[in-house]
Each structure stands twice: as structure tokens, then as C-alpha cells.
Amino acid sequence: MDQLLQTLNAILNSAISPQTAALAIAAIGLNIHFGYTGLLNLGQAGFMLIGAYGFAISIIGGLPIILAIIIALVAALIFALILGIPTLKLRGDYLAIVTLSAAEIVRMIGRSSILTDITGGSNGLTGNQYRSPFTSLSFFGDGHITVGPWSYDATGSNGWWFIATAWFVVGVLCLFVWAIMRSPWGRVLRGIREDEDAVRSLGKNVYSYKMQALILGGVIGAVAGIVYILPASLQADSMGRSMTYFIFTALLLGGAATVFGPVLGAIVFFAIRLFVQGIAGQFIPSSIMNGQQTEQFAWIIIGITLMLVVIFRPQGILGNKKELSFDVK
């Protein structure tokens, strides 16, 4: 019973944690790519990493926080341009392979030993090297705040200040996506997803629209990177291919091409993982499955969940099957 409560507690904590919010933001960005425009971006973690490095290195270099955020977003914009120019005119698989490769290149350069002075190499940068300008913006004061089942420090890392800002960003982005996707611009994007040639025959510049979507989603990915590293540390390897796959899993779980799908998906993603791990830890004797193995078991379940969701419910929890034809252009 104790352990069951512990698991429940862990799930509750993860449901509001800033890192869940970061995954949700990254999934919102990916939703613009994949859900609305049909672009198969397999390098969302690369955008996160670009944003994270842009932000952290600027702050460590002594720039004010606003400028650091702008630099991070501009870096993601340039990255999107570099990726988009060679691939957006080609078939979808090329974009997939190039984005996947480019994200890996960013990660490998970030963790390479030559750049240890700037990026921290494979050890990365610790949070307190870049966190203080953000912490000092807090108006939550010191002390400890308890809300319902959650009890955290007001301002310390992983505290309410981080949680509130992260979810505020999620809220703003949801509103933003809702607004632009019902605008004429958003309808063109959906049109491209459904039938690129039809949109082209209406005189729209498909290439340019795709590029705008790639940039927009990528910049949101950079925001996710910043949110992700603020309460933690910046490590190139924590934003590798697996991260992209997790973002995809979260997006598809929640429902692509929906406003709240990515957010719900991110929460459910962590809940499934912690639930499986907790249950396996409690009910399966450690002679059959030890602590390390319960964690791996949880990831195996995540992989299988992704397969089953895509096969049996491609629209996810919230999606509308009719809306989503779900095929690469």
C-alpha cells in the first residue's frame, strides 16, 4: 500500500513538473510540424538542444535574460532554415532523415571535447551556471508553499516559480496554436497536409508555408529546451534521439492536430511510465525483476504503447480520425 501511494505521489509530482511542461511544449511545436502540416520532423530534440545551448551560453557569457532568450530563438530559426532549404521540396522521408541526422550532429558537436570550455563537453553545464538570472525574477518570495497534494519551495529549483512559468508558457502556446490554426494561414497548413498539389493549384506557395511551419514549430522546440534545462542541467545526451521519440509518443498519445493533445500526451506519457514502474516494482519480486529492470520494463511498455496507439488509435486520445489522414507528403 505504501508503495502504491508512493507511485501515485510520483505520478502527481510528474504531472505538474516543469520537465513535463517542457515535453508538452516540444510536442506542441512538433504538432505544428507533424499534426497540422504533415512534416515528419525527427529532430525536435535538436531544436531543444539548440535553444538550450543558445540560452545557457548567452547567460554564462553575461548577457541579460531577454537577450539570451532571443538568441536561443533566433538560433532555432536559423537551424530550421538550414534544415528546410534542402529538404522541403523533397518527399517526406528526406526531411525525416535529415532532421534526425542534424539533431545528432548538434548533439555530437555539443558533447565534443574540443568545445568543453563553451558547452561543458559531455558533462554539460550545471544548472546553477545559468539559472540565477531567472530565479532572481521570481516574485514568489522565499519559503514553502503547499497546494493540494503538492508541496514545493516557492522559488528554489523545481519549485513553484519554475512550475508556474513553465505551465504559463504551455497555456500561452496552446492559446496561440488554437488561434493561428483557425486563421486562414492555419487552414493552408492543413490543406498542405491533406493535399499539397491542391493547395499549390490554388496559387499558394507551398514551400514557403512549409518553411514557416518548420520555423514556428522549431522555435517552440527551442522554448521547450530552455524550459527543460532551467530546473535541471544542460546535457547534450539528455536531448538525443530518444527524446525526439518520446515527444512523438506523447504527441500521438494525446492526439496530433489537436490543441490540448500534446499537453495531455506529455502528462499521460510520464504517468504510464511511472505507473508501470511502480506496479512492477511492487508486485513482481526482485528475484525476477530488479529495480533497474523495472525501469527498463517501463520503457519497453512505452515502446509497445507507441506501436499500439499508431496501429489502433492513430488519432490519439483527443484526436478526430476523420481530420487526420496521417500520411507523409
Add this chain to the structure above:
Amino acid sequence: MIMLVMVAIVTMVTLGSSSARADTTPGPVGTAATTCASDATTGCLQGTIKLPNGDPAVGIKLEIKGGDLDTTIATGDDGKWSQAITVAGPYTITVDTSSIPDGAVLDSATKNPATVTGALNKNVGYVFKVVGGTTAADGTTTQTPGTDTGTGITFDRFLQQFASGIRLGLLLALAAVGLSLIFGTTGLSNFAHGEQVTLGGLLAYLFANVLGLNLILAAVISVVICAATGYFQDALIWKPLRRRGLGTTQLMIVTIGLSIALQYSYQYFLGASTVRIDRANPVTVDLGPITLSAQSLISMGIAVIVIALVGWVLVKTRVGRATRAVSDNPALAAASGIDVDRIIRLVWTSATALAGLSGVLLGLVLNGVNWQTGLQLLLLMFAAITLGGLGTAFGALAGAMIIGLVVELTNLVLPGDFKYATALLILILVLLVRPQGIFGRRERIG
């Protein structure tokens, strides 16, 4: 005698050398696998030390001071060292240079003692690089020229890297041909193909090392089992899904899910450590300035023969012609009496067998396999088949050779971290100029 000693790069024990592992953190790929597991109250300092020839350096003594610790540990049989800490803060790690075997010294660029900042709930890795060299009686060390990080290009080094490039290219081609055939016949980018390579290596380890079978027998059994996985994968997963009419994007995401599940299954059963298929020390062969292990040469020979065989089957036999017909236009092929499902089943079976063989040979050549051997290769495979032209088997071969050479030759001018990055960069550049690849046709791309 030409001393061409490969620079031993001390790798971090795990891919994600350190990652916060709090409950709320989406972990990257599994990180802790050593004797030391970090949690909320402990952290780990760890690393691997390798000798210049790539073998693990056993019994190197390290003195660790800092926090509440003052201890001396030694590297294990696998060259790994790790120390659990309970206090965050700076730690001083000193390598006892007298415990380094003769013929090797600590690289002059490596700090000794080194200061590492330990943190709780984190694995912190540190690199001590050992290179070829001698220690004089007075304790001064002389590094063998050309054995440092080495950005100087000599012709001999070029030849050595070229040979390694050919080797990597051939083994890559074995795996990539299958990936390309699957893409050609079904339109599916199989992201779980890397795991098939890993499977081959791990099975060979299981049969040759754990069960003690003869190496060749173990390799044959592994390849046969891998082929069976392909056959049943198609029968149980892919064919029913094709029948359901799933789009290629959906199918591709299914393979991503499969790949995640397989990776963690390997970790579940075998842990995250690298296992060696063949326990014996490799015998090396000198060919002029080139030094390769005997197993490398045999592996390259096997790869050449098998690739030639695949090529012959594709060009000369009825089955091969039918396969190419299905690649070209499945509907037309079906209309002209080819049993498309049977061909696809055959392609899956042989593609996974080839990937398995590639895994066995890679495990022998690279001195071990772990759960992510194939994962690291997957991107290179994609780069190879995109370079060669998606869906063309011979393009995959050509692309793999280019990628193999690029990866290994990059080592001449850039540090090892960049070798995969260069290959992928070339892929992106090629797409700018000639998106259809070397052998691809224009109409396939747009």
C-alpha cells in the same frame, strides 16, 4: 617497424554519461549500468580506461580524494572504474602512473591529478587517455610520436584509416542493403533495423561466449535466428498491417516504437555493458603500413562474398528480378504474376539475416557489442542508402563505402567526436546538390 598505435580514447561508461535521474526526469537512453547507480543521495564518478590497442586497461590504480572520501580504486577487467559518492563537490582523482603497463603512458594532454565536480543523483565521467610511450627510470615519459590525439596527416596514417574505412563500409553495406531492399519493396523506412544488427551481435555473444560454442557455428546459428525474426516479423506484424492499409508514415512510427521496445529489452536482459563475442586477444596482421586484426580481414572477406552473392541474386536470378520488379512498381509486378507478398517476406527474411551477419562481424571487429551498437549504426545506414539513392541495392553498397571511408578518414583531421557528424553533414550537402542520390532516379524524390 612502424608503430601505428590507435589512440585509445577513453569513453564514458555510458552514452548518457550523466543525467539527472529524478523520478520526474525523462531519462535519455538507459544510463546507469555500472556497479555504481546514482540516486537521490548518491552520485557516481566513473570512466573507462583503454590501452592504446583498444583493449581495456586492467588494474590501473586511481586515488580519489574529496568530500568524505580518500580511497584508492582500480579499473576492473573491462577497464572500467567507478566510485560512489555521497557528498557533492570537487574530487581530485590521481592516476598511479606506475600501474600503467609498460609501453603505455598517460597522454600528456590529460590532467593528472584531475579535478572533477561530483554531484548527487548524477553520473560524472572523466577521461584519462592512455597512449603508447615509454617511461624512463627518472619518471619522465616519452610519448611515441603520432600517438597523441593526432591531427597530423602522414601517409601511413592515411592508409590505416583508409583500410578501416573500407572495413566499416563493407560491414555497413551488409546491413544497409537489407534496409534499402525493405524500403524499395515496401516503402518503409525501418527504424528498428539497427536493433536487428545488435541482435546478431548479442546472439553471437550468447552462443559463442556464454554457451561456449565454436565461433563459426555460433555465427551461423545467430544469422539463422535473425533470419527467422525477419520472417516472423513480416508474418505477424508487417503483413497484417499492410492488409489493414496503414500508411507508410504510420508504419514508420510503428518501427520507432519497436526500436524503443527492443533497445530496452536488450538492456533488460543483458544490461548496458559491452560484451565480447570472442574472449581471445585479437591476432593482428601487418600489411605494409596497415595493421588489422585477422578477424577484421576475414570479416571483410565474408562481407565481400556475401555482398557479391546478393548482387548476383538480384541481377541474375528469377527471384532477384522479381524483387527488383516489386521495388519498381508493386502493382505492375503483381499484375504480371509475381507474388508480391512472397517477395516481401523473402526480402524481410534476407534483410534481417544480412543485418544479423553484419552485427556478428561488427561485434568481432569492434571487439564487442552492446545494446546500442546498431542504434549508432542506423543513421550511417540511412545516410548510406540516401546517398546511394533510396531503394536501390547497389546504391546502398556505394553509399556505404563512401560513408565508411568518410567516417574513418575524418579521424585524420578532426577528433573522434566528429566522425559521425561529418558523415551526416555530407549527407545533407549531397541532398542539396543531387537529392536523388548517386544511383537514384529523379521521379522518386518529389
